[in-house]
Every structure is written in structure tokens, then in C-alpha cells.
Amino acid sequence: MSSEEPLQLIVSSPSGAGKTTLTTRLLELVPGLRFSISHTTRKPRPNEQDGREYHFVDRDSFVKLIRDEAFLEWAEVHGNLYGTARAEIDRSSSARGIIFDVDHQGARQIKSSSPDAVAVFILPPSMVDLERRLRGRRSEDEATITRRFRAALEEIAHYGMFDYVLVNDDLSEATTRLVSIFRAEECRRRRAAGWAERLLAEGRGFGGTQPPSQST
Ligand code: ADP
């Protein structure tokens, strides 16, 4: 089934709760989804590639993009700048869905420009697990881990603006729930209405009550 517009799925969480892991799995399991590749001034992690996880740019280039109004939204998060370029939406116009991995500020901005966007907030099972995951990733130094852990409560405090809250305890169970959210949202009447309307138009084309094989 296809809807008219790509479904916009916002995924946010405190750093380390698992949104990159879960969105990667969602992208693998649901064909036709696109990941919105943000711009950031953060340095790439060892496993990251420019143009795949992010467009890595310096601060001057980022500020120029702000001035050029290239961003749908942008925010400062953990001391770095992050933004979603308008071009990302254009690139996804024929996709089944587009996933935005953004913080609560970005989620609010996307929701205000696209009220139909679906926002999912991912929580760790506990703060102890969150710290363990932040450390287990082995991609940040101690100061960065501490900064991100401290920012977690501020991020969690914004859970009220999200449509769904998903606890990432068991990874495969959490993945199933995220896929289920996406699939259920695709079946919302306003998204699926085009399908019913097409059937009605097709039926009217051969007289409405006659099966197609018997219409002349
Ligand atoms: P985020 O993108 O939210 O900052 P990541 O997806 O990078 O978080 O996950 C942080 C760490 O936690 C990674 O090392 C990842 O493998 C691990 N992780 C993610 N989900 C789970 C889970 N359900 N159980 C255990 N570890 C997890």
C-alpha cells in the first residue's frame, strides 16, 4: 500500500538510548524508507562516513547554511550544531517514509511545520542502562559522556510532546514495536483514504455494481 505523501517519522531520545540502532533496523526491515541525513558540526565517530550518517561540516559552513535558509530546522545539541536541510525532504518526495533522528527541539520544529509527522520518543530501561550504553559505544571521551548523561534528564523531560514513547529494553522487542508504530500509522484513515477513493473511481468506471469481467 502507498500513501500520497511520505510518512514523516521523528525519532528522538536521550543520547545512548538506542535510536540509531533502532532506526537502522527499521530501515532494514521496511523497504522504501529514507533516513534524513542531517548536517552537523560534530566530528565524525570512527565508524561514521560523511554523507551516510551525517554531512559533516565546519561551523562557518553551517552558519552560512542557516543564513541561506537551507534548514527546515536546526539546533545546538551537546555543544554542536545539527540541522535538517530542506533538500532532504525534496530528495524523499517519492519515498514511503522519511525518518528524522533529531533532538526534542528539532522534533518540535518539524511537528510545527508538518503536523501529520509522527514523533516517537525512545527511553532506556533505566539511567544505569543509559550510562552503560553511552560507555559501551566507546565513541566518546569521558567529558562528552558526562555531558550527554547530564543532558539526558532535560531531554526526557520533553517526553510529553511525543505521540509514542518506546522503552528500548530488549532490542528485538523494541524493534518490533517501532516497526509496528510505522505500519499502524500508515493505516491511518487520512493516509489510506486515497486507496479507497481510487477503488471508488475504478468501480464507477465500469458501472459500479457489475463485476469488471461482465461490464461491456
Ligand atoms: P543513540 O543513537 O540513541 O545515541 P545508539 O543506537 O548509538 O544510541 O546506542 C547506544 C549503545 O547502546 C550502542 O552501543 C548500542 O549497540 C547499544 N544498544 C542499543 N539498543 C540496545 C538494547 N536494546 N540493549 C542493549 N544495548 C543496546
Ligand code: 5GP
Ligand atoms: P549524535 O551526536 O549522538 O549523533 O546526536 C546528538 C543529538 O543530536 C541527538 O539527540 C540527535 O537526535 C540530535 N540530532 C541529530 N541530527 C539532528 C538535526 O538535524 N536536528 C536536530 N535538532 N537534532 C539533531
